[in-house]
Amino acid sequence: MENQKSKDPLHGITLQKIVEKLVDYYGFDTLGELIPIKCFTDNPSVKSSLTFLRKTDWARKKVEELYIKTLSKFPEN
Numbered sequence: 001m002e003n004q005k006s007k008d009p010l011h012g013i014t015l016q017k018i019v020e021k022l023v024d025y026y027g028f029d030t031l032g033e034l035i036p037i038k039c040f041t042d043n044p045s046v047k048s049s050l051t052f053l054r055k056t057d058w059a060r061k062k063v064e065e066l067y068i069k070t071l072s073k074f075p076e077n
Helices: 015-034 046-055 057-073
Strands: none
Touching: 015 046, 015 057, 046 057
């Protein structure tokens, strides 16, 4: 049982890694269409997005949900 993986797909993944993967996969333009929040549409950057998402639970939840939906589409590392 020592090698048992967590069933939570977000386990061990930082918010920064989530945002970076989504930006790499979608780009800020598409990300801003999928989740219309200013940190993705107005002068977007990973740093400003992280600042906003860390303070705003509803927005972070939307980003985490998109990450989980997109997980199977990411190229394997």
